[in-house]
Amino acid sequence: MPLVGMGTSSYPPTNMEKAKSAIVEAIKVGYRHFDTAFVYGSEEHLAKAIAEALSLGLIKSRDELFITTKLFATFAHRDLVVPAIKMSLRKLELEYVDMYIIHWPFKLSKDVKSLPVERELIEALDIKSVWEGMEECKRLGLTRDIGVSNFTCQMLHHLLSIAKIHPALNQVEMSPIWQQKKLREFCNEKGIHITAYSPLGAFGTQWGDNSVIECDVLQEIANSKGKTTAQIALRWVYEQGVSLVAKSYNKERMRTNLDIFDWSLTHEESHKIAQIPQRKTVTFASILGPHDLVLDIDQQL
Numbered sequence: 001m002p003l004v005g006m007g008t009s010s011y012p013p014t015n016m017e018k019a020k021s022a023i024v025e026a027i028k029v030g031y032r033h034f035d036t037a038f039v040y041g042s043e044e045h046l047a048k049a050i051a052e053a054l055s056l057g058l059i060k061s062r063d064e065l066f067i068t069t070k071l072f073a074t075f076a077h078r079d080l081v082v083p084a085i086k087m088s089l090r091k092l093e094l095e096y097v098d099m100y101i102i103h104w105p106f107k108l109s110k111d112v113k114s115l116p117v118e119r120e121l122i123e124a125l126d127i128k129s130v131w132e133g134m135e136e137c138k139r140l141g142l143t144r145d146i147g148v149s150n151f152t153c154q155m156l157h158h159l160l161s162i163a164k165i166h167p168a169l170n171q172v173e174m175s176p177i178w179q180q181k182k183l184r185e186f187c188n189e190k191g192i193h194i195t196a197y198s199p200l201g202a203f204g205t206q207w208g209d210n211s212v213i214e215c216d217v218l219q220e221i222a223n224s225k226g227k228t229t230a231q232i233a234l235r236w237v238y239e240q241g242v243s244l245v246a247k248s249y250n251k252e253r254m255r256t257n258l259d260i261f262d263w264s265l266t267h268e269e270s271h272k273i274a275q276i277p278q279r280k281t282v283t284f285a286s287i288l289g290p291h292d293l294v295l296d297i298d299q300q301l
């Protein structure tokens with residue numbers, strides 16, 4: 001799995017032409033790992049970009065790419081998982097994905113048409129039955145591997161007690177502002193890889209803020225090293241031994257975001273970053289509404 005991937009959740013939503021050319025550009029500058037989801041509406045963008053990259057000879061085969069997509073919460077039911085991945089594969093125009101993950105730690109009613117939602121449309125996730133559906137996806141060869149996203153330590157504990165196939169990874173918010181020490185320790189111990197999402201604090205989106213990109217400590221380090229603040233944040237995440245997905249559809253920013261491999265942070269710089277006051281940026285309460293079940297999960301994530 002290439003350790004730095006390109007996210008495709010854009011705000012405001014990007015149209016097909018712009019998204020497709022941004023993804024083709026990303027392949028040109030070296031991205032080989034793409035993160036999509038049914039709910040982003042970007043699976044079709046990726047399909048068209050892959051076709052164009054193949055026709056331009058930027059890649060010889062789809063196998064050169066690592067593609068993750070996600071089971072949305074309205075399909076979090078044993079019998080809906082295989083149909084859901086098949087629908088994603090149709091949109092992606094692929095025969096398999098590299099990673100299929102449970103997107104949100106809730107089940108949403110099929111009546112959900114927009115967000116936020118009424119409390120009665122949200123249920124706790126039935127981890128055992130949904131994971132059986134995920135395992136079936138892997139057995140059928142529809143995905144190379146399976147994992148989860150936004151799972152708390154408690155949920156992982158439960159999952160590990162019933163899983164026949166070990167969850168490969170947990171994709172969670174992680175950045176210098178939300179370092180996830182406890183969850184990382186737990187996952188390390190259990191052999192679950194972490195992928196960091198919103199490593200730039202989802203700057204400029206509806207679900208993010210400026211807490212990473214305008215963080216004083218990161219800006220100071222960036223100035224002294226001749227790097228961008230984003231590069232310092234991404235390099236710090238990378239140095240924690242996790243993979244990450246960062247989104248940019250801007251030519252220059254997607255290039256610099258990938259340019260984090262041939263330099264490093266000093267002990268002193270890492271120490272300063274470790275001291276940054278912690279605050280979670282992306283919350284389910286802001287996406288789904290401040291319901292008891294949602295607030296409870298936010299607190300553990």
Ligand SMILES: NC(=O)C1=CN([C@@H]2O[C@H](COP(=O)(O)OP(=O)(O)OC[C@H]3O[C@@H](n4cnc5c(N)ncnc54)[C@H](OP(=O)(O)O)[C@@H]3O)[C@@H](O)[C@H]2O)C=CC1
Binds near residue numbers: 007
């Ligand atoms: N599993 C889950 O629940 C979640 C998964 N994700 C996944 O993770 C990916 C990344 O997270 P995301 O929430 O997009 O947030 P990121 O932290 O990747 O930030 C993306 C935002 O930052 C801007 N940006 C990118 N690079 C720079 C830069 N160098 N300097 C300044 N601004 C920059 C982008 O704008 P521009 O494009 O204009 O550069 C965009 O608005 C998502 O796209 C999605 O694939 C995200 C949230 C939740």
Ligand SMILES: O=C[C@H](O)[C@@H](O)[C@@H](O)[C@H](O)C(=O)O
Binds near residue numbers: 009039115206287
């Ligand atoms: O309304 C907000 C959006 O759903 C946003 O939160 C997601 O698209 C996010 O990137 C995710 O993966 O959960």
